[in-house]
Amino acid sequence: MGISLSYEEFRRESIFFIVTGPSGVGKTTVMESLLEKDDRLTYSISHTTREARPDETHGEDYYFVGESEFEDLRDRDGFLEWAEIYGDYYGTSRKEVSAIREKGLDPFLDIDVQGAEQLRSDPELEAVFIFLAPPSLEELEQRITGRGAESPETIRKRLRVAEEEINRIREFDYLVVNEDLGETLDLLESVVKAERLKV
Amino acid sequence: MGISLSYEEFRRESIFFIVTGPSGVGKTTVMESLLEKDDRLTYSISHTTREARPDETHGEDYYFVGESEFEDLRDRDGFLEWAEIYGDYYGTSRKEVSAIREKGLDPFLDIDVQGAEQLRSDPELEAVFIFLAPPSLEELEQRITGRGAESPETIRKRLRVAEEEINRIREFDYLVVNEDLGETLDLLESVVKAERLKV
Numbered sequence: 048m049g050i051s052l053s054y055e056e057f058r059r060e061s062i063f064f065i066v067t068g069p070s071g072v073g074k075t076t077v078m079e080s081l082l083e084k085d086d087r088l089t090y091s092i093s094h095t096t097r098e099a100r101p102d103e104t105h106g107e108d109y110y111f112v113g114e115s116e117f118e119d120l121r122d123r124d125g126f127l128e129w130a131e132i133y134g135d136y137y138g139t140s141r142k143e144v145s146a147i148r149e150k151g152l153d154p155f156l157d158i159d160v161q162g163a164e165q166l167r168s169d170p171e172l173e174a175v176f177i178f179l180a181p182p183s184l185e186e187l188e189q190r191i192t193g194r195g196a197e198s199p200e201t202i203r204k205r206l207r208v209a210e211e212e213i214n215r216i217r218e219f220d221y222l223v224v225n226e227d228l229g230e231t232l233d234l235l236e237s238v239v240k241a242e243r244l245k246v
Numbered sequence: 247m248g249i250s251l252s253y254e255e256f257r258r259e260s261i262f263f264i265v266t267g268p269s270g271v272g273k274t275t276v277m278e279s280l281l282e283k284d285d286r287l288t289y290s291i292s293h294t295t296r297e298a299r300p301d302e303t304h305g306e307d308y309y310f311v312g313e314s315e316f317e318d319l320r321d322r323d324g325f326l327e328w329a330e331i332y333g334d335y336y337g338t339s340r341k342e343v344s345a346i347r348e349k350g351l352d353p354f355l356d357i358d359v360q361g362a363e364q365l366r367s368d369p370e371l372e373a374v375f376i377f378l379a380p381p382s383l384e385e386l387e388q389r390i391t392g393r394g395a396e397s398p399e400t401i402r403k404r405l406r407v408a409e410e411e412i413n414r415i416r417e418f419d420y421l422v423v424n425e426d427l428g429e430t431l432d433l434l435e436s437v438v439k440a441e442r443l444k445v
Contacts (some may be wrong), residue, residue, distance in 0.1 A: 051382045054423060057415050178445070183250045216256050221443045224253060234443060241440035244420045244433060246378070 057246050061148040063156045063172070065087065067163035068179035069209035071191040073225050077179060080232055082155060085239060089147045091156040094120070097135035110140075112156065127172065128158075128165035139166070154238075160212040167218055171239040176219040177235065177244050182226040184209065248368065254443050258337040260347040262371070263287065263354045266362035267378035268408035270390040272424050273356040277377060279427065280434055281354060283400065287438065288346045290355040293319070296334035309339075326371065327357075327364035338365070352438075364393040366417055374441050375418040376434065 066074055082088050094110045096117050105111045112120075117136045121129055129138030139156060147154040158166070166172055181187035187209055191202050216222055221238050225231045251351045252408035265273055281287050293309045295316050304310045311319075316335045320328055328337030338355060346353040357365070365371055386408055389399050415421055420437050 052380065052412065052423075054379060054415070054421060101331050123437035180253060181251065213251065216253070217445055219445055221440065222253060222256050222445050223443055224251075234439060237436040237439035238443060240433060241420065243436060244422055246416055246418055246420050 058243070059245065061151055062153045062239075062242050063144060063148070063174035064153060064177065064242075065163055065166060065174050066155070066177045066179055066235075067160050067219065068120070068225075069181065069187060069212050070205055071187050071194070071209070071232075072158065072179050072181050073190065073228070074179055076228065077225065077231055078155065078157045078237065080228070081235055081239075084236065087153045088155045088239065089150075089152040091139060091143050091147060091154040093143075093156075093158075094126075094129075094138045094140055095135060095194045097137075110143075127169065128162050130159075130162055130165075135164070143217045160215065164215070164218060175221070175238070177223060177238060178216050178219040179231070180213060180216065180222060180224050181209070182224055255266065257442070258444065259314065259350055261352045261438075261441050261443075262343060262347070262373035263352060263376065264362055264365060264373050265354070265356045265376045265378055265434075266359050266418065267424075268386060268411045269358065269404055270386050270393070270408070271287065271378050271380050272389065272427075272430075273378055275427065276424065276430055277354065277356045279431055280438075283431070283435065285355045286350075286352045288349075288351040289350065290338060290342050290346060290353040292342075292355075292357075293325075293328075293337045293339055294334060296336075303343060309342075327361050329358075329361055329364075334362075359414065363414070363417060374420070374437070376420045376422060376437060377418040378430070379412060379414050379421060379423050381406070381423055 053221055066078060068074055082090055092106065092110055094112055094117060096112060096114050099105065099111045103109065111200070114136065117138065120126065120140065121138065125140055125142065126138040127141050127144060129136060144154045163176060166174060167176060184206055188202060188206055191197060191205055223234050261388055265277060267273055279292055281289055290308055291305065293316060295311060295313050298304065298310045302308065313335070316337065319325065319339065320337065324339055325337040326340050326343060328335060343353045362375060365373060366375060379441065383405055387401060387405055390396060391405055422433050
């Protein structure tokens, strides 16, 4: 059927997707389902100094590194963002993200709201920011409580933080309310598809 | 399940979608199928001075008006864009679009590339521009020829114009290649959904 027109020149080569939202909103579940459905989306593995849990694998869930290694990388500006949380370091390495981009794939990161804000404020970083929000605070409370092992005080604190985070939605590009997993996945897939159609 | 969080304040009230592309690319077919599937998308009816064809209805396909009525409206700045094509006027009235927006619905317009460019250059107009492109010029030629009633010279001219139009894709927001109707509809729906999720 003749020579196809090539529209490659109008397309972006790689798109960096960042999903953020309050703790307990379901970022990881949503992300895992989405990654399974889309071959171009590639999980960006973070660095951490915390110890691996029995079910976690180095180079798959995280890069588990020592403190001095982390600090060394950080001091050489090796992280797009990093934070210390309860005495452990967490960070997104520049090398990880650019390695995915160089393959023409789309890096995909799930990150807490503070980390997302750090990335957002980087003027050189081009990325699509999606805020995943709970349908209600009661629902979020249930999800946090359902995980167990959290004291009532920790839960109250998390909910206060969540409320503050919801007030910062305007800093991000897309807002998806995670009411139903199937619907949320459908909406996230729409965002991914639409971003890939952008000129 | 408690009080839902309202995210209304983060959403846009109404989004104006404009689909453009070369003559023969299939804008009308695509648009009709899309409008059937989405209750918020509302066809923005254009004004014209050309005569109604037997299967066309005033106030449905077009507002069929006389020349002096059109010129009068035009002179009172009543059109977002207008053009004279082969001696007939065509235009998109401001009132039509704002009436749809005031109902909280999303106006949807299919328009030739020249008209879309006029709209694009209006700094006050907020709209989402989607360029529908043919998979190949041969395919476009087939579609134009399939309509019949076109002389070889008209067809050649249309293809030349189409090529020029394809070079202007960068002026628009999204590029959708209309290879397969089902796939095209799916991509357009993704754009519509994603735009509604924008903060």
